[in-house]
Amino acid sequence: MSEGRVVWIAVDPASQQVLDVAGKLADTATTVLITGESGTGKDQLARWIHERGARRDAPFLKIDCASLPAELVESELFGHERGAFTGAVARKPGRLELAQGGTIVLDEVAALSPAVQAKLLRVLEERNFERLGGTEPLHMDARVMALTNTNLQKAVEAGRFREDLFFRLNVLAIPVQPLRERRADIAPLAAHFVARLGPVHGRASAEISADVSPLLESYGWPGNVRELKNAVEHALVFAKGPTLGAQDFAQIAAANGRRAEAALKSLEDVEREAIAATLEATHYKIGQAAESLGISRKTLLEKRKKYGLI
Ligand SMILES: Nc1ncnc2c1ncn2[C@@H]1O[C@H](COP(=O)(O)OP(=O)(O)OP(=O)(O)O)[C@@H](O)[C@H]1O
Ligand SMILES: [Mg+2]
Structure with missing residues (x-):
C-alpha cells in the first residue's frame, strides 16, 4: 500500500490535534486505543496511522469483535491447529500471526469475551501466543490498535471489561471528537466527499455551493462523518445541476x-x-x-x- 492513499481531513483544531498525535506515533509500535462515537473516523484513522508508519508495507488486518461469535473471534485472532475443535480440519493461522510486522485492529474491543480478554492480555504482556490446540510458541510482532465507540472505562466499572487489559490498551489513547464538536471540519469534509464521490456518480464536476455550509454546520450530525458522507452522496445522486445547493440537503x-x-x-x-x-x-x-x-x-x-x- 503506498503512502498517503488514506486521507483524514482535519481542519478544526480538535482534529488537527488528533492528527498531530497520530502522526507522532505512526512510526512507533505502541499499542493505540482510538475512541469515539460511531462514524467519527476511527477506522480511517487507524489505517492512516498504519500507512504513515514503517509498517505500511506489512499487512493491516482487522477483526470485528462485535459481529463475530466469541469462539470465532478467538480462532480468528490466534489461529488453530488441525483438530483443535470440531470443524478444524486443517491448521489455520490467526490474524495475529498473519499481521506480523504490520497492524492488527481490534474493532469494537469492548465486545471481547472474558476468555479472549484474558488471552489477549497475556499476548500483550508476554508477546507470545499459541494457536488454539497448539503448543508452538509464536512471537507477537503486530502493532495493536483497539477501537471502541463505547466508554471502556465505564465497561471496566461495570465489570464487563478487565481493568488490567484496559490499562494495557490505554497506553496511548486518541479520542476522536464527535463532528458536532469540531464544526470547522464539516465544510472541508463535505467538499472532500463531493470530490471523491462525484466521479463515482458521474458528477465529476460537481461542486458544493457556499450557502450550504451554514446549513451543514448548524446540524447536529448524530451519525458523525459517516452521516455527512451519506448526505453528500444522496445530494450527488439526486441533484439536478452540477452545483449542490441547499435544496439538495433538504433533509x-x-x-x-x-x-x-x-x-x-x-x-x-x-x-x-x-x-x-x-x-x-x-x-x-x-x-x-x-x-x-x-x-x-x-x-x-x-x-x-x-x-x-x-
Ligand atoms: N477525517 C476524515 N476524513 C475523510 N474521511 C473520513 C474522515 N473521518 C471519517 N471519514 C469517512 O467517514 C466514514 C466513517 O468513518 P469510519 O468508518 O472510520 O468511522 P468509525 O469511527 O470507525 O465508525 P464505527 O464506530 O461505526 O465503526 C468512512 O467512510 C470514512 O472513510
Ligand atoms: Mg469503525
Missing part, C-alpha cells in the same frame, strides 16, 4: 427546522416554569408577580392563560 434543513422548533418549545417550557414559580412565590398576586418577572400585568395574564396556570 438536513428539515432536521434543523425541527430542532429549532423543539428549542422554541423548551424555551416556552422554561417560561411556563418561571411564571408558575413566581405566581406561587407571590401567592398569586398578579401585580407583584408581573413586577418580579419584569413584564406587564396584561402580558402576565395572557401568559397565565396560555400556559393554563389559572
Whole structure:
C-alpha cells in the first residue's frame, strides 16, 4: 500500500490535534486505543496511522469483535491447529500471526469475551501466543490498535471489561471528537466527499455551493462523518445541476427546522416554569408577580392563560 492513499481531513483544531498525535506515533509500535462515537473516523484513522508508519508495507488486518461469535473471534485472532475443535480440519493461522510486522485492529474491543480478554492480555504482556490446540510458541510482532465507540472505562466499572487489559490498551489513547464538536471540519469534509464521490456518480464536476455550509454546520450530525458522507452522496445522486445547493440537503434543513422548533418549545417550557414559580412565590398576586418577572400585568395574564396556570 503506498503512502498517503488514506486521507483524514482535519481542519478544526480538535482534529488537527488528533492528527498531530497520530502522526507522532505512526512510526512507533505502541499499542493505540482510538475512541469515539460511531462514524467519527476511527477506522480511517487507524489505517492512516498504519500507512504513515514503517509498517505500511506489512499487512493491516482487522477483526470485528462485535459481529463475530466469541469462539470465532478467538480462532480468528490466534489461529488453530488441525483438530483443535470440531470443524478444524486443517491448521489455520490467526490474524495475529498473519499481521506480523504490520497492524492488527481490534474493532469494537469492548465486545471481547472474558476468555479472549484474558488471552489477549497475556499476548500483550508476554508477546507470545499459541494457536488454539497448539503448543508452538509464536512471537507477537503486530502493532495493536483497539477501537471502541463505547466508554471502556465505564465497561471496566461495570465489570464487563478487565481493568488490567484496559490499562494495557490505554497506553496511548486518541479520542476522536464527535463532528458536532469540531464544526470547522464539516465544510472541508463535505467538499472532500463531493470530490471523491462525484466521479463515482458521474458528477465529476460537481461542486458544493457556499450557502450550504451554514446549513451543514448548524446540524447536529448524530451519525458523525459517516452521516455527512451519506448526505453528500444522496445530494450527488439526486441533484439536478452540477452545483449542490441547499435544496439538495433538504433533509438536513428539515432536521434543523425541527430542532429549532423543539428549542422554541423548551424555551416556552422554561417560561411556563418561571411564571408558575413566581405566581406561587407571590401567592398569586398578579401585580407583584408581573413586577418580579419584569413584564406587564396584561402580558402576565395572557401568559397565565396560555400556559393554563389559572
Ligand atoms: N477525517 C476524515 N476524513 C475523510 N474521511 C473520513 C474522515 N473521518 C471519517 N471519514 C469517512 O467517514 C466514514 C466513517 O468513518 P469510519 O468508518 O472510520 O468511522 P468509525 O469511527 O470507525 O465508525 P464505527 O464506530 O461505526 O465503526 C468512512 O467512510 C470514512 O472513510
Ligand atoms: Mg469503525
